[in-house]
Amino acid sequence: MIRIGQVYRYAKGKDPRPVELGGYPNFHHVTHSPGLNRALLEAGINRMAQVGSPDGMRRPVILIRSSPWKAGTEQTPWHDVFDMDNGHVRYFGDHKASTTLAPGTTTGNAALLEAFAEHQGHTPDERARATPLLLFRAVSRNGKPKGHVEFCGLGIIERAERLVQWAGSEHTTFINYVYDFALVDLTAEGDQLSWEWIQARRDESVTDANALELAPHAWREWVKRGNSALPRLRRRVARAKVTKVPEQRPAVGSPEAKDLELVYTYFDGRKHDFEAVASAVAARVLRGAGNKYLEGWLTRRSGDGGADFVGRLDLGSGLAGTSLVVLGQAKCVKPDTLVTAEQIARVVARLRRGWIGVYVTTGSYSVSAQTEMVEDQYPIVLINGLGLVHELTSMARDDHGGNLIACIEHILNARETAITNRRPEEILLE
Structure with a gap:
């Protein structure tokens, strides 16, 4: 199980055997799928390889990582917004000022635009195959900005927008994409997500319907009813209305x-x-x-x-x-x-x-x-x-x-x- 708000140790060795590393749960342990490639967070947008299921090709998951400590640098001049209390994330794609490929064709943007099309599916069968997004945010521990990530939730792409961005000290601009994610409510699961669902989606012998049985309740409701149900399925955190x-x-x-x-x-x-x-x-x-x-x-x-x-x-x-x-x-x-x-x-x-x-x-x-x-x-x-x-x-x-x-x-x-x-x-x- 992966829990929202939990910080995980993402070590270079990627050894799945230790349950904990340095007092934190081991990311590679909780995302381990025996006999399959590791789940990775090496890039900002990490697409897992597609599998051929009985219902056709499907991508098991896309893992998103935001690195706030890079915001405003020449490499990543954008600033991602994580409003977990209101179930909203605004995330910038991976096109950079130095990229020579056409906008939307970089590895990350291509994966998210593909997922966006799936998330606009008109039927339950189309949405059952849609790729879930697992969102993580890099956090600093012991004075170091790398090596630890916080799980921020399960996302659905609501919007994809093409925009012009500032390229930093070079005083140039470039084209990129920005995405609005809705974080779905995991209250029924105690704010946790079972990796067994992702593992089932990685299994070529498992149908979309059978994999869906392991999905969180809010995801299943979205598959059944579509984007019109998102307002009531969005993650909301009750907070005191008075701030000290x-x-x-x-x-x-x-x-x-x-x-x-x-x-x-x-x-x-x-x-x-x-x-x-x-x-x-x-x-x-x-x-x-x-x-x-x-x-x-x-x-x-x-x-x-x-x-x-x-x-x-x-x-x-x-x-x-x-x-x-x-x-x-x-x-x-x-x-x-x-x-x-x-x-x-x-x-x-x-x-x-x-x-x-x-x-x-x-x-x-x-x-x-x-x-x-x-x-x-x-x-x-x-x-x-x-x-x-x-x-x-x-x-x-x-x-x-x-x-x-x-x-x-x-x-x-x-x-x-x-x-x-x-x-x-x-x-x-x-």
Whole structure:
């Protein structure tokens, strides 16, 4: 069994015999299939060889490994996102600036695009053959970034998107793919996955239906009902809705703390300009789970009545869709400042039916403010200083070679003319 959140030792020797190595379960022991080749995590995208089953060719599994410590380097300038609590992973493919092959034809991207087509299968029989994705994340232990991996779950590809990426210090761009994975719920199995299922899929004598009997309950439900069932099959972790103040702030002396101080210093004395950055960060957060969000405009310096920017969140499409007005508040304050319940309430007081609020600050939210928001069920999204700097540094990594100031100036230059005193509801007409 492989358990979500468990860290495994991935040793160079790949010996499956020891149950543990250095106090951690041995990856090669828990993934051992007697008489068959080892399961490997040597690359980011590791496709296991196809087998000829009674129902045709099938790929037993693709093992995904993300290495956060490489994010932002010239080799891997992208930044994978793992939101395990909400069952969402955004993962970048293996095309690099130095790759001479056509986009989508590298080993990893070709495997994931093939799996994506399978995951869009229209019938249970097609989905029963679909390749499962097992996701791992490299973690640091004993000060070393290599040799340990954390199991993050079982994934299904929801979207595959072709995009242009920044190539680092060379100031060039290249084409790659990015994938949105849905992590399925393994509650019925105690947050564990049985390797026997993968072993059965590797057995040429086992039919797709017989192998499926060993799959987790949520995977079987997906095979039966298709992608329309994913919202209720997605992994969700119940969390306390109130976050303590220290958890909202970067650690003292950390790179995040320095970046947050840089943002505050940059906008000190020009707080109104911070609204453009807050609007861009809010857009990135609201789009994070695949939602469609339209940035609208910034309000004028006077007479905004508690709103600094306006946007629109689109849900569904056509007759099966609706749009929500997003009213945003931006507060550039010292990073150790607390936003109070009264400040949040002023934004909420502006909201009408069908509107939601977004509050973006370089500070933190007091426990009492969060408690009131939960108890009164305020329809508002809170983005604190730590969340703000995470989004900005990700934007800087993806599009500006890691240069945070260049990222901020790009946002400001792009939004200079989008300042008006229009009514928020006009965003619904665009």
